[in-house]
Amino acid sequence: MPRVLPVLTVAALAVALAGCTTGDPDTGSTPDPSASASGERVCATPGDGTDKVDVTGEFGAVPTVVVDSPIEVDDTERRVLIEGEGEAAAYGDTVRVDFTLYNGTTGEAATQTDYAEGAQAQFVLNEAAFIPGLVKTIECSKPGARVIGVVPAAQAFGENGLADFNISAGDTVVFVVDVVSVDAPLQPAEWTENVPTVERDADGIPVVTLPEGAAPTELLATVLEEGDGATVVAGDSVTLNYQGTSWEKNEIFDQSFGGDPATFATTQVVQGFGAALVGQKVGSTVLVVIPPSLAYGDDPQAHQLGGQTLVFLIDILGVNGV
Template identity: 55%
Template sequence: MRRALPVLAASAAVALALAGCTPDSGTTSQEGASDACRPTASGAASESVKVSGELGAKPEIEAPTPIEGVEETQRTVVTEGDGDLVEPGATANVQFTLINGTTGEPATETSYEEDATEAIVVDEEQYLPGLVKAVECSTVGSRIVGVVPPADAFGEQGLEQFAIGAEDPIVFVVDIVSIKKPLVPAEWTEDVPEVEFDGDGIPTLTLPKTDPPKELQLKVLEEGDGATVESGDTVTVDYQGTSWDTGEVFDESFTKEPLEIATGSVVQGFEAALVGQKVGSKVVVVMPPELAYGTDPEAHALGGQTLVFVMDIQDTAKS
């Protein structure tokens, strides 16, 4: 699935969702990287880009024009930070500059204003793969050069808005300011609703007569033995949504057709409930308004409400 994400500010970069996975071969570990986190390797092209300036400020970039020998994304660490590791699935808050690798011309950049970073989910299904490969397995406080071929950038269509053609490689200089780790539900052990499935597998949920929980919590009702759902997957799931505030079921698929949807296309609480679960599992999850449809009742019909979902995870596949 390809999905364009909006430009976040007048000078901010566009991030596109293109499918693909970072290869395990030909990579080297940055200091502090976990065994499961293997950063993209450096190469002659990325090492040929010279960068100066303070971290967090607009860099001065000198790159060969045109930059050549870019068959796959290359990544070079200019400055290595000593902060947390940016692992797959995390959200990295970054500043970056993007230039056209053929012409050497600037394409776009973030504002480099304090507290005005771009949030990038470290997931190639949601964001530009070359940018993800530059950020993934780096550490907070690092400045990274990423040299990216068209296949990991804007593909055959290029990006006319920023004068990037279909055959143009691109160069990122990325400053990793901070990270937000993946959202993981707490185990739900108290005031858990009763869930009963009838002979057709349709659930009935009975809410306890208590105030709703304040945090995202999940209980596995039945654990499956299938593949594990990963961030960016397209998941086939039956669901039933109930408002804790009204006690009413507001939507469900058990009596219709299962929902098939990419995890990145749903509200935060729903995605967090799916990722990490196995196909065949049945779960119940409660999500506060800020992880569902927001806290403003005027912005959405379910705004300000705590929601409970019963889910039956039937399949998962790479998008």
């Protein structure tokens, strides 16, 4: 009788597959975000490792996988089984996937997602947020693709392993991934008309003066000062100072200026705020206006900022701890 694999839920995925793989944030496993954003990344390719994995079955269904173990690789290898159609996934894109995970050292099945409609795992392709080997396996894949990724321990679960699924320290792992959808990051339009004026007081705290008239109805941003540091990629952890103003009330509702800078991932804030950070360089000052639909929604009863258009002045100080 076939073994029934434990299902890796979306919540468990965020814990199991997130962060630095070796348990030491100073090992250099965190990628250079400027290189990630500049197009210098290359697609992982097939090799002797992927040749030792046999997969059968249809896209969207649990695959039958045979691993000729043990497999050892120095870098993530990737082989496309089903090509898919459309725009290939790029670093920083959001993907929805189903996958099955095998231990490449022992050949044993480890876990899988549900393979149920609407239950796919969703996350951002960013090595600062998820294990590099999974990102490299999915990157360059089109919607509808099925791909194999053979991943060394250094780009998977490293010295920690994944004990709940019988993956030990140093084990190679094998992913078989079905790429259900790929979405590029949301991008604000350029803010060129009725842009607020910005001044700084003696302590460097911004004073944002809104123009008269109705609030913009779309997501708009303008770079007041461009930095020369690393470029923010979707999913990055960004350190910044910010000041938030309600357009309708013409008053500041929150700010970090005058206190400690804030640090959070672009995926941990309202959608419009995160979108304003992506693609910007460390050292930049950005002004963004966010309609309610991309902030706290249209319902004033659901949130104290519901139904309000928000203006943020943002100083980007660092990314991924740098």
